[in-house]
Amino acid sequence: MALPDPARLSLNTATVKKQWTLAQAIxxxxxxxxxxxxxxxxxxAGLGVKEAAKLIRDNGLKVTGLCRGGMFPAVERxxxxxxxxxxxxxxxAAATLGARxxxxxxxxxxxxxxxxxxxxxxxRDGIGEILDRARSAGVPLAIEPLHPMYCAERACVNTxxxxxxxxxxLDPGKGGALGVAVDVYHVWWDPDLRRHxxxxxxxxxxxxxxxxxxxxxxxxxxxxxxxxxxxxxLPLIRSWMEHAGYRGSHEVEIFSAxxxxxxxxxxxxxxxxxxxxxxx
Amino acid sequence: MALPDPARLSLNTATVKKQWTLAQAIxxxxxxxxxxxxxxxxxxAGLGVKEAAKLIRDNGLKVTGLCRGGMFPAVERxxxxxxxxxxxxxxxAAATLGARxxxxxxxxxxxxxxxxxxxxxxxRDGIGEILDRARSAGVPLAIEPLHPMYCAERACVNTxxxxxxxxxxLDPGKGGALGVAVDVYHVWWDPDLRRHxxxxxxxxxxxxxxxxxxxxxxxxxxxxxxxxxxxxxLPLIRSWMEHAGYRGSHEVEIFSAxxxxxxxxxxxxxxxxxxxxxxx
Numbered sequence: 001m002a003l004p005d006p007a008r009l010s011l012n013t014a015t016v017k018k019q020w021t022l023a024q025a026i027x028x029x030x031x032x033x034x035x036x037x038x039x040x041x042x043x044x045a046g047l048g049v050k051e052a053a054k055l056i057r058d059n060g061l062k063v064t065g066l067c068r069g070g071m072f073p074a075v076e077r078x079x080x081x082x083x084x085x086x087x088x089x090x091x092x093a094a095a096t097l098g099a100r101x102x103x104x105x106x107x108x109x110x111x112x113x114x115x116x117x118x119x120x121x122x123x124r125d126g127i128g129e130i131l132d133r134a135r136s137a138g139v140p141l142a143i144e145p146l147h148p149m150y151c152a153e154r155a156c157v158n159t160x161x162x163x164x165x166x167x168x169x170l171d172p173g174k175g176g177a178l179g180v181a182v183d184v185y186h187v188w189w190d191p192d193l194r195r196h197x198x199x200x201x202x203x204x205x206x207x208x209x210x211x212x213x214x215x216x217x218x219x220x221x222x223x224x225x226x227x228x229x230x231x232x233x234l235p236l237i238r239s240w241m242e243h244a245g246y247r248g249s250h251e252v253e254i255f256s257a258x259x260x261x262x263x264x265x266x267x268x269x270x271x272x273x274x275x276x277x278x279x280x
Numbered sequence: 281m282a283l284p285d286p287a288r289l290s291l292n293t294a295t296v297k298k299q300w301t302l303a304q305a306i307x308x309x310x311x312x313x314x315x316x317x318x319x320x321x322x323x324x325a326g327l328g329v330k331e332a333a334k335l336i337r338d339n340g341l342k343v344t345g346l347c348r349g350g351m352f353p354a355v356e357r358x359x360x361x362x363x364x365x366x367x368x369x370x371x372x373a374a375a376t377l378g379a380r381x382x383x384x385x386x387x388x389x390x391x392x393x394x395x396x397x398x399x400x401x402x403x404r405d406g407i408g409e410i411l412d413r414a415r416s417a418g419v420p421l422a423i424e425p426l427h428p429m430y431c432a433e434r435a436c437v438n439t440x441x442x443x444x445x446x447x448x449x450l451d452p453g454k455g456g457a458l459g460v461a462v463d464v465y466h467v468w469w470d471p472d473l474r475r476h477x478x479x480x481x482x483x484x485x486x487x488x489x490x491x492x493x494x495x496x497x498x499x500x501x502x503x504x505x506x507x508x509x510x511x512x513x514l515p516l517i518r519s520w521m522e523h524a525g526y527r528g529s530h531e532v533e534i535f536s537a538x539x540x541x542x543x544x545x546x547x548x549x550x551x552x553x554x555x556x557x558x559x560x
Contacts, residue, residue: 109495109511113511114511114512114513115513116468116469116513120471147428147429148427148428148429148469148470149427149428149429149497151468151469152469152493152495152510152511153495153496156469158469158471159471161471161472162471188396188431189396189428189431189432189436189438190428191400191438191439191441191442192441213432215389215432215433216433216500217429217500218500220496220497220498220500230432231389231393231394231432232394233394233395233396
């Protein structure tokens, strides 16, 4: 298949979060000819949303996603309301940035709860509550199914199938306001991945995140690999995405305490550009 | 719902593998009134299969499963043949023990491979190769879907759905020679778990393994929790198993380097008996 289009490369700022501020990451992307960026809200708060939007625009970048909304479940109603309020602020920020989507990491079991079914209902209800605002703001919501190993603590939506069921229920018309973020790290193992990507289709494939699964993996969160260093067949999954109509970015998101977060970030961006061509 | 029947409790010897030999585990179960045991083959080799079978019988225990066969994939044909030969030996050992099933941990990606689809075909073919022997030996094969976090290194069958598809393909008559081992640690997160347990039904539900998922979990393999110490709703899953017709054992399998493997094993068995009643 064809090499990946370099113009689709995007940097999720988590990849250099220990080294760079958001302003430095924006300028780094521009310097390296990386045309997309996906900021996290903690860094965004540091720079200011309007200032960030201007700096991104001035540097000719597009925002391939804002990380993140979600985290809906809470035992108390007040906690759930606070989460909704925070999601509305995230939608506003994403709109100001002109982000392609707001990524939703939906949240896991609140402390003390074993009621996975009930928590999943909270997630569905939470997304339902914010969907109108997202629609009117022109910010699609991208449910990111997280690897099942994060079910308890981070996200109780762990498969493409589940994420797409939520889309079908909450946005049956496939209007484009609700879809999925496909991160290879979370879904590469799924024997039905191809079918679910196809089922999602162009309208619901809102983001494509790449990295690699290392063997062995030594930390549950911060031991992701650079593309090519692990076992994920990235060109195969990209081909499924493209066959389903996806024409968006290839966003590189690597949490790596022991390797990439320790390197000089300009070196990291150089490696990303090469690996994108060689292994994606 | 009714409390779990104490007579269904079984000890997977991995739970005390650092402390006890197989002979000690057999005698420990008898001493504590635990009526089932599931040995691992490394310990079995130490005692001898016939000697183990006799000691288990003399102590009035039943063997709820033998761990483990599987590990089918290999790049070279010779490696795959060696795996098949080893599985045939495991079937013979399971028959000698009168084991309820041989648990299959099917294997992951061979070193250097990213061909997950191809490796899954090797697994299907491997199970197909040994099924006749298992059937004639009267040893049901229990495919154990492992948590997706083990996909690369241990088992590329990671969901009940996938395991049951293999059953449908290889044993369409549901003759009882092929089924699944349901280990809550591996499948608790699955939003379709109830449906798949129901679909499996009595004929294919060959084993039920219990432990708990700790929050946080700090090691990919050896940080399982004792029932009640984590977030899994064990009575709910047990109710699904029983509703589907399962009348087998509740086998306790806990890999725990920092806790249970460090305790006095008679204490561990006492805790297991109480927690089985309180939390399963």
